[in-house]
Amino acid sequence: MFNSQAPAPEDLPSSGQLIRSTIAAAAAAAAILVTVVLPSEYGIDPTGAGSVLGLTEMGEIKTQLSEEAEADRRQSESGEAKPASGQPETQQDSFLIDRIFREMFVGTANAQEVRKDEMSVTLKPGEGTEIKLTMAAGAKVTYSWSANGGVVNFDMHGDGGGESTSYEKGRGAPGAEGVLEAAFNGKHGWFWRNRTDADFTVTLKTEGSYSDINKMM
Numbered sequence: 001m002f003n004s005q006a007p008a009p010e011d012l013p014s015s016g017q018l019i020r021s022t023i024a025a026a027a028a029a030a031a032i033l034v035t036v037v038l039p040s041e042y043g044i045d046p047t048g049a050g051s052v053l054g055l056t057e058m059g060e061i062k063t064q065l066s067e068e069a070e071a072d073r074r075q076s077e078s079g080e081a082k083p084a085s086g087q088p089e090t091q092q093d094s095f096l097i098d099r100i101f102r103e104m105f106v107g108t109a110n111a112q113e114v115r116k117d118e119m120s121v122t123l124k125p126g127e128g129t130e131i132k133l134t135m136a137a138g139a140k141v142t143y144s145w146s147a148n149g150g151v152v153n154f155d156m157h158g159d160g161g162g163e164s165t166s167y168e169k170g171r172g173a174p175g176a177e178g179v180l181e182a183a184f185n186g187k188h189g190w191f192w193r194n195r196t197d198a199d200f201t202v203t204l205k206t207e208g209s210y211s212d213i214n215k216m217m
Helices: 015-042 049-053 055-078 089-101
Strands: 114-123 128-135 140-146 152-160 163-173 175-181 186-193 200-209 212-215
Touching (some): 055 152, 055 186, 163 175
């Protein structure tokens, strides 16, 4: 039988080397967080590198759409009228904190079926709406949506069972098409916001494995 020899003490890293390696790894992670993650995900750019790389604008779009979707969801639940002006700064900070840390419970999808639906929603200037499908993890839906002559800001996302994800975001888009694959059991779909000064109708067509489709707001 072959018995490997224990390494010599001088071959093992010293406590000082381990500490230095840990500090270096932590510093690298912090640098990535500050220069890449914060600008691209939350629009926070303390170093200015995000603006140079074009990441800050991406993060601002994501944050704005998430804030608007959360504000509409809360106003819909409380039955309050939408404010005429932008959200106060403290409310925006609250939405950002919620986006990073919140866990929202949504019932998981049960029986799935292959179905086909079409749904249209008219948006006035400044209005937003959300349509979601109840899907099981791994289920796929072929979709297409059009603003029918207008353009919208949109966020294709999902949430359920304490998980949430964003599949795609955009600004000033006339429409989109593709395949949505559910990352987990829950509600998956689209939020649109009309930032133009004219009314128009968003039409969504879906076909695939989902048990329900609902206009959330």
